[in-house]
Amino acid sequence: MKARNGAPALREVPEQRRILAVLVFSQILSGAGLAAGITVGALLAEELLGSTGLAGVPSALFTAGSALGAVGIGQICRRWGRRPGLALGYGVGALGSLGVVAAAALGNAPLLFLALLVYGAGTATNLMARYAGADLASPARRGRAVSTVLFATTLGAVVGPNLVTLTGEVAHSWGIPRLAGPFLLATAAFGAASVVLACLLRPDPLRLAEALAKDGSVAEATGPTAEGPADDSDAPPAARPRRAEVVTGTTVMVLTQLVMIAIMTMTPVHMRAHGHGTQAAGFVIALHVGAMFLPSPLTGLLVDRVGRLWVAGASGVTLLAAGVLAAMAPPYSLPALATALVLLGLGWNFGLISGTAIVTDALPPARRASAQGLVDVGIALAGAAGGASSGLVVVLGGYPTLALAGGILALAVVPVVARSVRRPPHPAAGAAPRTDTERT
Numbered sequence: 001m002k003a004r005n006g007a008p009a010l011r012e013v014p015e016q017r018r019i020l021a022v023l024v025f026s027q028i029l030s031g032a033g034l035a036a037g038i039t040v041g042a043l044l045a046e047e048l049l050g051s052t053g054l055a056g057v058p059s060a061l062f063t064a065g066s067a068l069g070a071v072g073i074g075q076i077c078r079r080w081g082r083r084p085g086l087a088l089g090y091g092v093g094a095l096g097s098l099g100v101v102a103a104a105a106l107g108n109a110p111l112l113f114l115a116l117l118v119y120g121a122g123t124a125t126n127l128m129a130r131y132a133g134a135d136l137a138s139p140a141r142r143g144r145a146v147s148t149v150l151f152a153t154t155l156g157a158v159v160g161p162n163l164v165t166l167t168g169e170v171a172h173s174w175g176i177p178r179l180a181g182p183f184l185l186a187t188a189a190f191g192a193a194s195v196v197l198a199c200l201l202r203p204d205p206l207r208l209a210e211a212l213a214k215d216g217s218v219a220e221a222t223g224p225t226a227e228g229p230a231d232d233s234d235a236p237p238a239a240r241p242r243r244a245e246v247v248t249g250t251t252v253m254v255l256t257q258l259v260m261i262a263i264m265t266m267t268p269v270h271m272r273a274h275g276h277g278t279q280a281a282g283f284v285i286a287l288h289v290g291a292m293f294l295p296s297p298l299t300g301l302l303v304d305r306v307g308r309l310w311v312a313g314a315s316g317v318t319l320l321a322a323g324v325l326a327a328m329a330p331p332y333s334l335p336a337l338a339t340a341l342v343l344l345g346l347g348w349n350f351g352l353i354s355g356t357a358i359v360t361d362a363l364p365p366a367r368r369a370s371a372q373g374l375v376d377v378g379i380a381l382a383g384a385a386g387g388a389s390s391g392l393v394v395v396l397g398g399y400p401t402l403a404l405a406g407g408i409l410a411l412a413v414v415p416v417v418a419r420s421v422r423r424p425p426h427p428a429a430g431a432a433p434r435t436d437t438e439r440t
Contacts, residue, residue, distance in 0.1 A: 013212070015075045015203055016136040020145065022200045023133050027126065027163070030090060030193035031156025031293075032163075033097060033186035034126045040164060041116065042099075043268055043278065044179040047193035048109055058116050060388035063261060065096070065120020066127075067380035067407035068336060069258040071190055072372015073121075075130055081204035082132040083197060085369075087422040090194035093122015094153040097186035104180035119183075123410065124154060124380060130352075131372045134203035134360045136194065136212075140304060147300025154293040156189060164282040179278075209365040242362035248420045249358030250375045252312045254382040255413050256351030257318050262386030262393075263326060263344055269391075270399040274331035284338045291345030299353045308361070309417045316413030323407020327400035340403070347410065 041058035049057075069089055078086035099115025102108075130149045137145035160182060167181030176184075178214050265286075268281035322343035329336035363371050385404075393402045 006181065013136055013208070015205075015208060015412070016145075018202065019136065019203075019205045020133055020148055022196065023129055023149050024324050025200075026086075026090075026193040026196045027129060027149055027152035028155050029189050029196065030093075030122065030126050030129075031153040031187035031189070032160035033122050033162070034153065034289075040179045040182050040268075040278075041265075043272070044104060044177075045112070046153055046269060047177070048104070048107065048112060048256030049178060056390065057113070057391070061113055061116040062096075062120035062123060063380050063383035063387055064379075065117040065439040066124040067120070067377045068117070069093075069121035069124035070128060070373050070376035070380055071123060072373075073373060074370050074376070077128075077206060077373070078369035081207045082135070082369075083201040083204045086129055086132065086201070087194045087198035089121050089125030089128070090190045090197065091126060093119055094190035094194065096121060097183045097190060100178045101187065102177060104177045104183075105175070106280050112228075119186070120380070122186070124376060125190075127352075127379070128372070128376055129354055131360065131368065132201075132205050133357065135365070135368070136335050139361060142360060143308070144297070144300035146353050146356045146360075147296035147298075147303075150293050150349070151296035153291060154296075156304075157289040157293055160185060160189075160289075162286050165422040167280055186432075192254070201316040202372060205363065206219070206369055209368075213365045233397075241275055245362035245420070246359050246371065246375070248309075248312075248416060249355040250378055251353035251416050252315065252351050252358070252413055254378050255410060255416075256315050256319060256348050256355075257379045258382035258386040259323070259410040260344055260348040260385040260386075263323065263403050263406045264341065265387045266390045266394050266399060266402060267326075267341060270331065271337065274432060276332075276334065280334060284334070284341050284363075287338050288341035288345045290302040292348055293341040293345075295346055295349050296353060303354050304363070308354045308358045309421055311350050312358070315347045315349075315351035315354065316410050316417075318343055318350060318406040319410030319413075322347055323403045324407075324409065326403035327407070333398075351413065408421045 025222065045058045059389045069092065073085045073089045076088060096115050096118030099118060100112060102242070103112035103115050104385065133145045133149035134142050139276070163185060164182055167185050168178030171181035171184055172178050212322045264285070268278075271284065273413065299311065323339050325343065326340035329340055331337075359372065359375055360368065390402055393405070
């Protein structure tokens with residue numbers, strides 16, 4: 001099958017259904033591990049260090065670890081395929097989770113920081129799995145493929161924060177601080193996801209996509225593959241990355257990640273400072289995480305039907321609303337804070353799915369894995385910056401200042417998207433569905 005420009009068009013092969021099913025199963029398992037850090041990471045650091053100003057350090061560390069993990073996973077996926085890259089990433093995340101438990105039991109802050117850095121590999125893998133769902137998807141269904149993988153994270157990610165008390169009691173019965181309990185769950189969750197992917201993710205979606213792009217074969221490629229010509233001018237149009245679109249998609253995801261991490265990290269600390277218990281904070285974070293993933297099927301449909309750029313623009317507006325509401329919410333009002341965190345999660349969901357589709361559309365299969373790894377490095381570093389600065393901003397200006405500043409920053413997505421809407425279509429986009437630019 002050929003695209004309009006004569007290049008091979010990526011078909012949605014029968015294997016895509018099985019691949020999505022395996023990814024869904026692994027994401028359900030890993031979601032509980034993802035929730036551990038964002039639910040109690042800041043509280044654990046505050047308890048261990050005795051400082052609110054340093055409460056954002058755990059978020060900064062595991063998002064920095066996520067950046068390092070994204071580089072490594074991207075390179076492994078490029079050379080050997082999605083299966084070994086994702087399985088190894090979850091395995092390393094499980095090791096980091098176990099290290100956090102050990103650090104809490106020993107009261108060892110340096111070990112805690114190192115373990116949180118390693119734990120970040122699991123969070124990186126959880127997000128990078130969305131690219132595996134899109135490898136074999138047709139352009140017209142790419143948003144829905146990404147959303148299916150993200151949606152699968154919902155169950156574990158929502159259940160995890162609500163098990164704070166139960167896992168805390170289990171940890172306490174073993175002589176471990178209660179706040180380390182969710183990391184016990186993360187150890188098991190990431191470990192199980194690693195085993196599932198290592199055993200069941202066959203054929204490897206990226207390798208099969210590369211084979212289809214080369215010759216239309218449905219057989220799985222074997223052995224390492226090259227990334228294509230070093231000079232893009234030597235490649236046919238369909239094999240060239242569309243850099244302007246990659247920059248647009250990356251910017252959307254980086255901004256939404258930075259704002260979401262900054263506000264989310266300090267919300268449990270803000271709540272506990274105003275009389276809310278750990279269970280209440282866990283409930284609010286569970287609603288937030290649910291909003292990050294639960295709307296994914298609808299978001300994916302909007303991305304495919306309405307357009308990537310329109311949904312990206314909506315992410316900035318939604319995050320602004322979240323920041324304003326969080327800033328204005330009475331600190332003792334659980335419903336108001338919960339609503340703000342739901343909007344925060346929804347805005348992030350809009351940005352991640354639309355940005356992922358934009359970036360994937362712009363990259364040929366042979367160049368995807370390493371480029372997507374670098375994109376996720378930027379996302380992780382943005383999260384690290386948001387987490388590291390959030391505690392200091394709260395100490396200096398208060399939680400409302402942090403929330404309002406974050407919302408205003410998120411609005412920068414809108415001019416980035418507006419500029420892309422006005423950009424003329426790229427000549428290499430022949431195999432893609434009608435773009436937002438063409439609709440305008």
